[in-house]
Amino acid sequence: MARPCSESSVLPAETYGARAWSGLRAYGHIVAMWVRSTMAYRTSFLMLAAGAFAGSVLDFVAILIMFSHVRVLGGFSLPEVALLYGTSSTSLGLADLLLGSFDRIGARVRDGTMDTMLVRPVPVLAQVAADKFALRRLGRIAQSVLVLGWGVYAAHVDWSPGRQALLAVTVLAGGAIFGSLFVLGGAFQFWAQDAAEVQNSFTYGGGTLLEYPPTVFAKELVRGATFVVPLAFVNWLPVLRLLGRDDPLGLPGWVDFAGPAVAVLCCALAGLAWRAGLRAYRSTGS
């Protein structure tokens, strides 16, 4: 414990790049700890993962049952709905796996464990993102990818390289949009500590919304999901383009490709909200 070390271990003025890198590193390390913690109870992990898989299978079974009574839903066939379901569910699953613990911020603020994160030399955002990392959520992603795969196979789409790229980008951008909603909801809990359920209604509720064709919903709802909470960019608009259909709002064609741009915008907004939330916490306490 020689003394001079502490002076030299202080980093120079931290750039954004260095901060981001240190955040990612910390995220990786903390996630690894959670995975190993989970593996301390291996049987419990396997059962929970299987449960998550089965739970989301039932989700899709509900759609199957619907289609046993009708041939088309809002003009969409079963494989087309599977495509919608698969993209939305995979995106949400990715965001949920990587950033799924933002709804715990309210509880952390209330019991004071938020403070322990603030005295560590890595970004709080990374620590919260990695908090309670749950590998069992892979169960949901696995099911979603299966449904998506079947949708891709069964829907009558000519999968040119461009369309394949659009599908991949759609899933990733969708994950980023859901992720920024998680962060946004988390930031909001610094002010309202019981707001976790509001956040969940937008993310998980929104995810369910997107599993169905937009044509089955009222126009006002579709409008809200496009312009207020930009959920439509997760999969509705790009998948409608893939299927060669018009969107019910009659938007210009280029918006179908706006997913990544919307995702970047959402992430920037979420980042700002997070900073404001953290600042509010630090000036008011719990």
Place this chain on the structure above:
Amino acid sequence: MGTQDGTYAAGVPDGAPAAGEPDGGRGRASGPGTLVEPGGAGERAGAEGDFIVLDELEKVFRVRRKVGRLRRERREVRAVDGISCTVARGEMVGYIGPNGAGKSTTVKMLTGILTPSGGRLRVAGIDPSRERTRLARRIGVVFGQRTTLWWDLPLRDSYALVRRIYRIPEARYRANLDRCVQLLDLGSLLEVPVRQLSLGQRMRGDIAAALLHDPDVLYLDEPTIGLDVVSKATVRAFLRDLNAAEGTTVLLTTHDLTDIEQLCKRVMVIDHGRLMYDGALSGLHEVGESERTLVVDLERELPPIEGVVGARTVRVEGPRQWLAFPASASAAPIVSQLAAEYPLADLSVREPDIEDVIARMYTGS
């Protein structure tokens, strides 16, 4: 502990507390009330000067309360109300006060968790709230009630994570860990999952985790709360050794006066967000006129004991009698006189509570 250089500040209006330098003052000897020249110590800190500087530090919370059905009332709570003091590098300071006095709010500001509403604050020349992450590398924090260890993993894994997060060089990490393991007696616990540790073992584990990155300052919030006598002694001996060997500045909040007695040359008492007292513990007893109590069990019922020098009988209940004597005085002469003159069955000494001492400070002023 014998010197009485603490200055009683309760009567001083306007929150200008006096700064008593303990035992000759290892830091810069600043006169009472005149603490920091503008632009002074903060920039020089890191040298031997004032390592921690608080200058008229304030924290005001705006509390909104429901009044009636719809109306809300806004109220200001001054949790920390103009505290000024300096702590020299290598000092060990006890920070005491009743619940809700503003102790943890101050510590939260010192660690950068909370942003002060007013005043100036420097720790090692760093403004904590502005450069929280930079400061984090130079401080260690132990929150008594909340462990930072990983519940389901062996103790060793928590330390490995600390090493990665703080990017501690491998050799330094190993040396520090070995030292902590040896002095805190953690050797047999390293491979045990934290959930299986006792409270005392966990606290020792937490203290080690806070020291692996060579912090200049260690904040401890109630480090001995709920621990048994042996664990308390281990923790205290370790902290004393750390302070002596490494010169680590230690700030601890506690409810246990014995912690202060055994560790800190200097004690700060805070109440209602103000610094009430800053100086040696003995001076605090003097100021608070606090008394210890000797509980005497006689062999049979006797009339109240009289004529013992320096003590007075405050209560009698059957063969048991309570004698009060000044906390700064020794119990030995009283005990020997009692033993010579009365048929004793048993004896015990009760220390005054901090709450009592502080209550007396009020009534005395």
